[in-house]
Amino acid sequence: MAASIFRNAGQILLPVKFAISRRLCLASQSPPQLHGFSNLDSLVSAVITAVTSCASISNCRSIHCKVMKSLSFSHGFIGDQLVSAYLRLGFTKDACNMFDELPDRDLVSWNSFISGFSRRGDLSNCLNAFSAMKLETGVEANEGTIVPLISACTETRALDIGTYIHGFILKFGMLLELRIANVLINMYGKSGYLDGASGLFEAIPIPNLVSWNSIIAVHVQTGKPEEGIGYFIRSRRAGIKPDQGTLITTLEACEELGSAKLAEAIHGFLFITGLDSNLTLATGLLSLYSKLGSLVASQKVFGHIRNPDSIAWTAMLASYGVHGKGKEAVKTFKLMVKEGVAPDHVTFTHLLNACSHAGLLKEGRAGLLSDAYKLIISMPMKPNSGVWGALMGACKKHNNIELGKEAFDNMLALEPLDSRNYLSLSNMYSSAGLRKEASEVRGLMKKRSVIRIPGSSCIEHEKRIHRFVSGDRSHPLEEEISKKLEELVKKVRGSGAWARTEFVLQDVDDEEVREDMINKHSEKLAIGREIIIRDTKRFHHFSNGSCSCRDYW
DNA sequence: ATAGGGTTAG
Numbered sequence: 105m106a107a108s109i110f111r112n113a114g115q116i117l118l119p120v121k122f123a124i125s126r127r128l129c130l131a132s133q134s135p136p137q138l139h140g141f142s143n144l145d146s147l148v149s150a151v152i153t154a155v156t157s158c159a160s161i162s163n164c165r166s167i168h169c170k171v172m173k174s175l176s177f178s179h180g181f182i183g184d185q186l187v188s189a190y191l192r193l194g195f196t197k198d199a200c201n202m203f204d205e206l207p208d209r210d211l212v213s214w215n216s217f218i219s220g221f222s223r224r225g226d227l228s229n230c231l232n233a234f235s236a237m238k239l240e241t242g243v244e245a246n247e248g249t250i251v252p253l254i255s256a257c258t259e260t261r262a263l264d265i266g267t268y269i270h271g272f273i274l275k276f277g278m279l280l281e282l283r284i285a286n287v288l289i290n291m292y293g294k295s296g297y298l299d300g301a302s303g304l305f306e307a308i309p310i311p312n313l314v315s316w317n318s319i320i321a322v323h324v325q326t327g328k329p330e331e332g333i334g335y336f337i338r339s340r341r342a343g344i345k346p347d348q349g350t351l352i353t354t355l356e357a358c359e360e361l362g363s364a365k366l367a368e369a370i371h372g373f374l375f376i377t378g379l380d381s382n383l384t385l386a387t388g389l390l391s392l393y394s395k396l397g398s399l400v401a402s403q404k405v406f407g408h409i410r411n412p413d414s415i416a417w418t419a420m421l422a423s424y425g426v427h428g429k430g431k432e433a434v435k436t437f438k439l440m441v442k443e444g445v446a447p448d449h450v451t452f453t454h455l456l457n458a459c460s461h462a463g464l465l466k467e468g469r470a471g472l473l474s475d476a477y478k479l480i481i482s483m484p485m486k487p488n489s490g491v492w493g494a495l496m497g498a499c500k501k502h503n504n505i506e507l508g509k510e511a512f513d514n515m516l517a518l519e520p521l522d523s524r525n526y527l528s529l530s531n532m533y534s535s536a537g538l539r540k541e542a543s544e545v546r547g548l549m550k551k552r553s554v555i556r557i558p559g560s561s562c563i564e565h566e567k568r569i570h571r572f573v574s575g576d577r578s579h580p581l582e583e584e585i586s587k588k589l590e591e592l593v594k595k596v597r598g599s600g601a602w603a604r605t606e607f608v609l610q611d612v613d614d615e616e617v618r619e620d621m622i623n624k625h626s627e628k629l630a631i632g633r634e635i636i637i638r639d640t641k642r643f644h645h646f647s648n649g650s651c652s653c654r655d656y657w
Numbered sequence: 658a659t660a661g662g663g664t665t666a667g
Contacts, residue, residue, distance in 0.1 A: 182660095185660070211661090212659090212660055216660075216661050219662065247663095248662090254663095283663045284663085286663040286664075287663055289664090313664085314663045314664050317664040317665065318664050318665095321665070350664085352664095352666060382666095383666085384665085385666075387666050388665095389666095390666095414667080416666090416667075419666080450667055451667080
């Protein structure tokens with residue numbers, strides 16, 4: 105009973121931790137009672153679970169000492185739990201030493217050992233443990249062994265090893281286990297083998313919710329949002345009740361498609377099912393509307409959130425930022441702090457971005473990059489890849505290659521598989537004329553099989569979505585589209601809107617690129633009504649002959 | 658009903 109209470113202790117850690125340490129002291133003070141193991145075993149295991157979920161090594165060690173003093177850790181799964189805790193906290197050596205000493209290693213011991221490495225993305229140690237396990241007599245792998253192994257392959261994009269394990273799975277007839285099929289769908293899908301993922305999915309007799317969520321997610325995340333939505337519709341027909349994960353993914357698909365209509369349809373669905381009061385989904389929706397260009401809609405959604413947490417506040421702040429409303433972003437930040445919600449590194453990243461877009465920061469305007477660097481280094485929390493990305497963007501703008509490279513290295517250590525990181529470094533080199541370095545970066549990307557999803561633009565017309573990638577000539581009306589564009593550009597030139605913006609692009613040498621960029625910005629100014637349009641970084645609101653960015657871009 | 662990862666917000 106006590107154990108089941110403690111098992112759910114993750115959410116209310118502080119009081120629980122206190123209660124636990126008192127119970128433990130009592131236990132170790134009265135050794136005679138320790139011979140009735142079953143109660144204490146379950147208590148101690150719950151203790152370890154609770155303590156490790158707050159990720160503190162000192163807590164873990166003190167528990168370890170107390171357990172060692174009061175009874176042998178060889179009993180039950182206490183040893184397994186401690187090994188797993190050490191691994192999770194990054195004390196690999198301690199964990200391995202302890203694992204070697206465990207006298208009765210059963211299947212669960214091995215599985216949690218492998219799982220510990222997998223969580224840290226340590227594929228080679230996963231494989232070492234797996235080989236060692238096969239040598240140990242009487243222990244046969246099951247789905248608890250395979251799932252973390254495949255997961256580690258997915259994380260590290262080690263598709264060759266993953267495929268080998270797939271072979272192992274087939275050999276031992278383990279594909280019938282649904283959880284294994286689901287992680288395989290995830291692995292093949294995330295590695296860009298959507299056919300493989302779909303093939304596996306179709307072979308499942310009765311896919312469950314996770315199967316559906318996985319097949320939807322891998323399509324949406326690898327540049328196939330239409331297909332993802334297709335699977336979502338199929339899941340509805342199959343009578344599957346979607347959960348938070350399903351709908352977050354469909355919101356992501358709306359973003360990819362740039363479809364406000366689909367977003368509204370899903371918003372309606374959320375409303376009907378009552379899921380619109382789900383904080384995660386409301387936050388996702390808010391952010392989506394903002395990304396689709398409607399700041400007003402995102403404000404509305406935020407207004408309906410009862411107790412916004414730091415993530416929701418940050419989403420609202422970021423919305424103001426990408427819409428060029430730097431002052432509103434700062435206001436939101438102050439309000440958030442006033443409400444007693446603690447900002448974190450992501451909040452600060454968006455705040456910095458919002459300020460630099462709006463030209464509010466001296467650092468942004470004058471290119472005082474080393475100051476920005478110092479700011480990042482002295483931040484109270486560990487900078488994430490977004491912070492480094494913001495610095496790198498500034499470095500590119502001001503041609504500071506050296507600092508840009510440093511930002512890249514930091515960024516890559518945190519997000520080694522995000523193609524955007526590689527591309528922004530490569531772009532920085534290209535725009536500085538360093539072609540050799542640029543192609544090296546692209547080579548590195550290829551070598552690590554980082555998948556690049558080409559950027560594209562969509563427009564919704566009469567219930568159909570038309571998608572264009574750069575230089576795309578595949579649209580059936582391609583000729584007419586090109587003609588119309590040329591016509592527009594000519595009109596703009598004649599209107600005089602041309603000269604106004606030209607000075608902005610002094611740092612772009614390539615005449616063609618320069619002209620193109622100016623066209624994109626100025627042609628919207630020539631038209632009378634409000635137009636909202638997105639560039640690679642944020643939104644521009646054009647009305648009454650001026651843009652919300654005040655030509656700061 | 659059994660210690661162990663199936664997918665998924667800023």
